[in-house]
Amino acid sequence: MAIIHATNPATGEKIKCYDLFSHDAVEAVLDNSARSRSEWASLSLDGRTVLLRSLANVLRTQKKNLAELITSEMGKLIGEAQSEIDKCAWVCDYYADKGQQFLADTPIESDASYSYIAYQPLGTILAIMPWNFPFWQVFRCAVPALMAGNNILLKHASNVPGCALALEQLFQTAGFPSHIFSSLLISSNQVEAIIADKRIHAVSLTGSEKAGRSVAATAGQYLKKTVLELGGSDAFVALEDADMDETVMAAIQSRFLNSGQSCIAAKRFIVLNSVADEFIERLHMAIEKRQVGDPLNPETTLAPMAREDLRDILHQQVSGSIDQGAVKVTGGKIPCRPGWFYAATLLDHVKPGMPAYDEEVFGPVAVVIRATDEQAALRIANDTRFGLGGSVWTKDAQKGENFARAMDCGCVYVNGMVKSDPRLPFGGIKHSGYGRELSLLGIREFMNAKTIWIK
Structure with a gap:
């Protein structure tokens, strides 16, 4: 069976080896995610809000261990790793506070007796995420998508497999239903087939220009929505x-x-x-x-x-x-x-x-x-x-x-340093990608903005 391994960048020494998921294991994850979709989408916004607040609490409780895991796998300074976990908790609190407001129907004046936009989840989102902020990049994509009623399947960078599995465990510990957030330990060669799968409804990628072109081409072939955050200069x-x-x-x-x-x-x-x-x-x-x-x-x-x-x-x-x-x-x-x-x-x-x-x-x-x-x-x-x-x-x-x-x-x-902030839309133009994460725009990226007209 193929394996991947985590290596400590500060020493060059291997930390641990992990088996890549077999074809059957990937199929089981896709099936379980598909079966859980309707239950999660029908959960009340109040119910999702409670779970996000629980997740924020779990992050703060486990901050020390999670920060050490980040540092051991990708080399970040321990203080920066701790700040990364704090920021993940912040984005949970932000969408717990603002999610219901962002997802409320928007009335529209028309020739109807009453017309409005209803925001409904697309389904299962494949999140292809990088190693440099192994928790924050995932959270800034996953939290608004989950609050909106979507499921998340994570394909994380191959050099942070421990972080990938720890992320899945965090959602379970916080009380999220099973299979709402799942991690796939797979190679890049398996991604195209998963994007093509009918159980995947959209893709979010943070990564290189090369990866962005490949993902966009595949998703376009199957008419699936994408958000791309690529390189910057x-x-x-x-x-x-x-x-x-x-x-x-x-x-x-x-x-x-x-x-x-x-x-x-x-x-x-x-x-x-x-x-x-x-x-x-x-x-x-x-x-x-x-x-x-x-x-x-x-x-x-x-x-x-x-x-x-x-x-x-x-x-x-x-x-x-x-x-x-x-x-x-x-x-x-x-x-x-x-x-x-x-x-x-x-x-x-x-x-x-x-x-x-x-x-x-x-x-x-x-x-x-x-x-x-x-x-x-x-x-x-x-x-x-670039244009980030x-x-x-x-x-x-x-x-x-x-x-x-x-x-x-x-x-x-x-007169300020560029940063990602849950309150502000984040994303680029030109070869830095398209679409937005965070804020109001981020939560609506993976939603069906459905027009409803009533006479």
């Missing part, structure tokens, strides 16, 4: 009047959170020439304070990357950019120690044609692109095939808002 634009203390502090946090492995991390620091030298000097000083070490140690400030192959790709991007003229201010090397660490890196004078300019740089590497003026900064910010998030830093709030409106992406923060 978020612009972090520092204008001439930016508060440099605040800006550099946010730059460090936004770039090096999760060892730089976040779709909405600041990937491209676009800085006006007039303040570029000061920005780089301050950023360099802050980067030098990053402390590589055991991610379970609260004193560590730079965790390993999640996989060895990802680190190797990152190093190739950095080396290729330097070969083409980028200036290495610091880092740019693989530390001589066990585990999949990469030195905190700062590149200056990055230009079009370099990997660090054109590609998504997924790791602890800060890329600085200098701009002659605000118009050039905006052009550079939009000069990417971005931020602009200025003391002039109106200028910042105008700049934000002109940026081609799904969300822009003025």
Whole structure:
């Protein structure tokens, strides 16, 4: 039988092996999910609300163990892993508070005596989720979908199998009916057949461009709704009047959170020439304070990357950019120690044609692109095939808002770090995908907005 294994990124040592589900096991999960659909969809909103509050409580009770599991399987700093569990509990509370309001019928004026939109669940959603936020990414997809009355089947990333099984157990512990949330330990090669299966009604993917194209093509062939959250190369634009203390502090946090492995991390620091030298000097000083070490140690400030192959790709991007003229201010090397660490890196004078300019740089590497003026900064910010998030830093709030409106992406923060927040819609445009998660828009993505006309 085929197996997958979890490996500790901080040491390179295998943690545990898991058997992939057989064909019969997958069939049983699909059958059980299909049989449970009508019962879950007919459960009152009050009943679903109670279960979400129970789930939030279970998460908070088990936070320590769950955070340690995240850190052991994908290498996240333990403090960041604990914050991830807190955020999962928050999204449960949010939809427990707002779900009934979001799902209420919407009256519409028409030629009927009475007409309205009723929001009804689509059915079973296949959630294909990544490793970098192994609990939060799942929760931000699953919680609104479940509150809406859908079932969830999770195909998690192959390097976090323990997290996948722990997620299923969490829903059982919280009291959810059996088979409403199920995890499938399967290979990527099995995904196409599951999308095609008539027991699956829609797909949500957070992952790479390549995976997004494949999933969208398969789902399109079978006319199934998809939501895609793919890569990002978020612009972090520092204008001439930016508060440099605040800006550099946010730059460090936004770039090096999760060892730089976040779709909405600041990937491209676009800085006006007039303040570029000061920005780089301050950023360099802050980067030098990053402390590589055991991610379970609260004193560590730079965790390993999640996989060895990802680190190797990152190093190739950095080396290729330097070969083409980028200036290495610091880092740019693989530390001589066990585990999949990469030195905190700062590149200056990055230009079009370099990997660090054109590609998504997924790791602890800060890329600085200098701009002659605000118009050039905006052009550079939009000069990417991605369109997930971005931020602009200025003391002039109106200028910042105008700049934000002109940026081609799904969300822009003025004087704030890009983040996902249950209260705000989250998603991208261009090659960063389509559809929205979270907030009102997120809960309605996997629903039938049914028009009802009565005379």
